[in-house]
Amino acid sequence: PVPVVLGGTALWFLGFLVVLLLDRSNSTLLWTPEDECPLVLRSGTQQRHRVMTRRPGIDEVARLAGVSKSTVSRVLNGAPHVSTRAREAVRRAVIQLDYTPNHAARSLAGHRANAIALVVSEPSGRVLADPFFAGVMRGVHAELAGHRTQLVLMMAQPGDVGSYLTGGHVDGALVVSLHGHDPLLTLLHDNGLPVVAGGRPLAGGPVPYVDSDNFTGAIEATQHLISLGCQRIATIAGPADMAVGLDRLSGWRRAMSGRRTDLVAYGDFTPEGGASAMTSLLTREPSLDAVFVAADIMALGALQVLHAQGRSVPGDVAVVGFDDSVPAVPPLTTVKQDVERFGRMLTWRLLAEIEGEEGLPPSVLLPTSLVVRTSA
Amino acid sequence: PVPVVLGGTALWFLGFLVVLLLDRSNSTLLWTPEDECPLVLRSGTQQRHRVMTRRPGIDEVARLAGVSKSTVSRVLNGAPHVSTRAREAVRRAVIQLDYTPNHAARSLAGHRANAIALVVSEPSGRVLADPFFAGVMRGVHAELAGHRTQLVLMMAQPGDVGSYLTGGHVDGALVVSLHGHDPLLTLLHDNGLPVVAGGRPLAGGPVPYVDSDNFTGAIEATQHLISLGCQRIATIAGPADMAVGLDRLSGWRRAMSGRRTDLVAYGDFTPEGGASAMTSLLTREPSLDAVFVAADIMALGALQVLHAQGRSVPGDVAVVGFDDSVPAVPPLTTVKQDVERFGRMLTWRLLAEIEGEEGLPPSVLLPTSLVVRTSA
């Protein structure tokens, strides 16, 4: 079959060729940047009509095991009052039939969604790109393994999320990257949905949260700079509407007590934000010799600016970051936190809350530690 | 209430204090690094027994609107054969009752999960930390908005995922970061589950995929290096068991035809991998003057090594990356791809497949473009 090539530059053509060469399927497609929808050159015959091999149901398991549906259900859910004989029979039947319980039916009958939401309370999805978040997600996942609970990912565009979450689609929610006095937390909490915040919420009343000890970490970082003999120590703080931003700034202030504390610039946890903060700091105080950046991701931007202005790190300016999330040139001295543990803790707490466990810790603060590398 | 402090250093105590100061709740907890489980100091009285305000069902909506359940269902699903009068009545009732359809019931009755899985086929979860993946996820999300379809995130530990996915919990799957000849794709496909791969799969037969034009991108990048007059151009390739690794390497080879093409080292798409690849390259050919790195994230590691060895970039060694995903010092010349579009395309394709649309493009190749910055 000779494919019809519709326009395209020489490079595209090469790309096209490589597909032909590398792809085993005998059909392909050329993508043109102008169109939002792909052009079909030759469609494969993929109309394999979903053979739906009718999955076995609980009654089939029951029949095979020689017990009733009820008993199967009990075994599946680890309920008591089941004889070992029955339990084993069911187990065998389940394996033999490769039975998987139907999630929807189970949710419907059991009045629980068997799912929790991970809500990224930021329309831009900035957090997603943050290595910190990736680690948290891994932790969440790790903790979820074993609990037959799905992880539903949501990005909050204000409004739509609230009703979805309180609509009974999930049993609980993990809310991260909460800004300012976002009413989301209160909304969920008032609706009786178990919620745990990742990072101390500025508003939200008695909602439990898990957070890193940002305050102490910032103190350590700043003290390190001081112990190095730095004289003019600036800081690039996080957003003023997030606890993580405020706490790290507080730590810096505390450690700097007795010194000059006006060299503060705010960033938004992006490299660009870090870069412009650094620029403004340098303009205000060209002779600064150290900077505590409230996030490695911002430090990246700061380092670019420093480099562009020909200032050496740590020679001219010592830099300490926070998060231990990204490799940089030179390698950053930074405050490390165990992000995966953060995620696990978050999830553990939420699941416990959902189970209705008593005497749960209202909130958890995870320790941080300074990692000294090259940049300071 | 006077909290009991169980051990802890002065710093912890400060952290503890800041919680007391900043937190409105009158209870808190001290976290000790030794324990895997938090110590409860004073538990809040959060036993607000989930007031389950009995959500309205479809029959209540029907009653209020003065129609039957069937009609409400038709309106909700945009089915034809509904009078405008009835449609409006239902719409009003829905709003008045703040009705949200029950996801589980709908799935059960409708024989569809109303959910798709995003499968990260990598136990380590390495991809999660990749900015590339974050962008894809944003795209997936954007495309999903409007379709009442949930996004379920899964990290594949071989074995467990397959049965889950084919177990009818999701209507389709997006599989990314597939290594080598992973049987997952074939497994899913053979079970009739709609699947779309993110990145060309090495195995998997006729499974549709979306990929960036890695081959062409790599050619452009390498040609840029050549046009700069570089003489000894090396490459740090991606894993040899992933198409994205192979294709970028092929592109480099193609552009290098007629030149020396033995300066190849492999990395694993991590900064550490990039660093050790760079080290080995430098050992083998101390006089190399350019390197095409198959991923920005690896370039970061390479830059660290170059810096540590006192080689300037781009003065001594020109560096070109791929992905345009991370800021570096100096800013990387790199091959940019529209990751969000990648995610949207992936999702669009999967949803179309699920809907059973005809004449779908078997695969899609998205264009890339060179972004020239400082590093080359």
Add this chain to the structure above:
DNA sequence: ACCTAGCGTGAAAGCGCTCTCTCGGAAGGG
């Protein structure tokens, strides 16, 4: 020996929807 516990089990009633069937009535063709 009788009564009470309480364990192991099965029958059956839903959970809140979708979807097939059915049916009256309006529109259109002969």
Add this chain to the structure above:
DNA sequence: CCCTTCCGAGAGAGCGCTTTCACGCTAGGT
């Protein structure tokens, strides 16, 4: 004017589970 369509609408049968509830049966107490 009658018969065929077809549209709008309702009744009702499940979807595959969980969960009372009721039942027989074995132990232990008196």
